[in-house]
Amino acid sequence: MTSKLTIRTSESADQSYPIRFHSTFRSAAADLLKATRGRPLFIITDRNVHSVYRNEIRNRILSERPGSGIFVVPAGEKTKTRRWKERIEDWLLAQRAGRDAVVVAFGGGMVGDLAGFTAATLNRGVSFIQFPTSLLAQVDSSVGAKVAVDHPLGKNLIGLFSRPAAVYIAIPLLSTLPEPEYLNGLAEVIKYGAILDRSLFRLLEKSSGPLLRRNRDLLATVVRRCCTLKKTVVEADEREHDFRRILNFGHTIGHAVELLSDYSLRHGEAVAIGMAAEARMSVRLGLLSPGDEERLVTLIMKYGLPVSLPRRMHPHRIITATLRDKKSAGEKIAYTLLRAIGEGRTGHLIGPGEAERLISP
Ligand code: NAD
Ligand code: ZN
Numbered sequence: 554m555t556s557k558l559t560i561r562t563s564e565s566a567d568q569s570y571p572i573r574f575h576s577t578f579r580s581a582a583a584d585l586l587k588a589t590r591g592r593p594l595f596i597i598t599d600r601n602v603h604s605v606y607r608n609e610i611r612n613r614i615l616s617e618r619p620g621s622g623i624f625v626v627p628a629g630e631k632t633k634t635r636r637w638k639e640r641i642e643d644w645l646l647a648q649r650a651g652r653d654a655v656v657v658a659f660g661g662g663m664v665g666d667l668a669g670f671t672a673a674t675l676n677r678g679v680s681f682i683q684f685p686t687s688l689l690a691q692v693d694s695s696v697g698a699k700v701a702v703d704h705p706l707g708k709n710l711i712g713l714f715s716r717p718a719a720v721y722i723a724i725p726l727l728s729t730l731p732e733p734e735y736l737n738g739l740a741e742v743i744k745y746g747a748i749l750d751r752s753l754f755r756l757l758e759k760s761s762g763p764l765l766r767r768n769r770d771l772l773a774t775v776v777r778r779c780c781t782l783k784k785t786v787v788e789a790d791e792r793e794h795d796f797r798r799i800l801n802f803g804h805t806i807g808h809a810v811e812l813l814s815d816y817s818l819r820h821g822e823a824v825a826i827g828m829a830a831e832a833r834m835s836v837r838l839g840l841l842s843p844g845d846e847e848r849l850v851t852l853i854m855k856y857g858l859p860v861s862l863p864r865r866m867h868p869h870r871i872i873t874a875t876l877r878d879k880k881s882a883g884e885k886i887a888y889t890l891l892r893a894i895g896e897g898r899t900g901h902l903i904g905p906g907e908a909e910r911l912i913s914p
Contacts, residue, residue: 562791572720581723582613593620597668598659599628605729633703641671655680661687662694669700673715683720688738692779695720697787724773737821739856745782748802748897761855798899802889803828809874825858834911835890845894868909
């Protein structure tokens with residue numbers, strides 16, 4: 554293991570959990586086996602990840618732990634449903650997964666959210682481990698204890714806060730991630746720099762070449778830094794009363810754009826567009842300097858992500874969609890905006906008319 558972080562929230566110290574960073578899959582798998590000491594491991598993964606890692610999973614984990622098993626679900630957000638939760642439950646029960654079972658999410662954020670939610674209610678909660686394989690999952694979704702499935706009325710509508718027992722991060726897994734998925738995760742990385750960490754932002758400005766080539770040492774530094782930032786946020790406010798909303802930068806407009814595109818825009822692309830729009834709002838409200846807005850837009854573009862609102866989406870439609878998201882038509886909603894690079898601020902209440910004017914090109 555190269556290093557470790559521990560997430561401790563004030564609610565209960567005995568429920569703290571480690572994030573363990575590894576430079577090889579082999580050492581992460583060995584660490585997982587050691588920590589779970591003979592208990593049966595039930596791995597949940599998706600078809601894409603399975604097609605790449607089936608041998609490694611079999612040789613390094615399953616064959617080392619009798620009584621373990623693997624369940625492969627279709628890849629993609631469409632699988633993050635109550636129906637698939639039920640299927641996983643049926644499988645776990647057929648495998649006689651009891652109180653000592655450990656459910657392991659081996660995949661991106663979709664698998665992490667689905668498997669984590671399933672583990673949280675099986676036998677009133679069994680041990681759950683995150684083994685994130687996408688950049689987004691390594692820097693964002695695997696840390697912070699939110700698990701959920703989607704509903705036709707919206708994403709993540711059914712779920713809860715449920716902490717994992719541990720998170721195992723093996724950086725080399727990122728080398729097989731398809732390019733668009735990699736960029737998707739980089740949008741969240743840029744977000745961390747923009748809201749919380751000026752020196753991370755500078756590193757991203759300086760090192761776009763090696764980072765786009767997925768240099769492992771640099772990725773190890775960047776992923777660990779993002780996890781440290783998320784740790785700071787969730788330790789202060791795990792249940793999103795206020796400070797955790799700092800992570801929503803780019804997401805209020807981003808979610809609306811994602812929804813209006815019928816999900817043809819990826820989450821990271823929508824968040825990139827959302828960050829550019831919310832930086833523009835920040836400038837127009839006199840919070841952010843135009844120079845800092847320019848730096849953010851330039852950085853997003855350097856990583857091949859979009860910055861302009863899609864032409865077919867009128868600002869009025871976008872703002873209406875943000876209201877639907879919050880079920881509060883006509884009311885002001887709270888935006889997270891920027892005061893400078895590395896300084897996000899939550900709780901800027903803005904009404905729909907003003908928001909429309911502020912995001913207009
Ligand atoms: P994903 O899990 O759908 O993975 C993206 C794609 O990459 C999939 O096709 C997957 O099969 C593939 N993939 C993953 N790792 C791979 C690897 N190493 N090699 C090859 N292919 C690989 O999507 P995501 O972007 O990882 O996560 C998005 C999900 O995370 C959404 O459901 C979102 O709601 C959720 N999320 C949750 C939180 C939270 O706090 N719980 C935070 C952010 C996002
Ligand atoms: Zn996001």
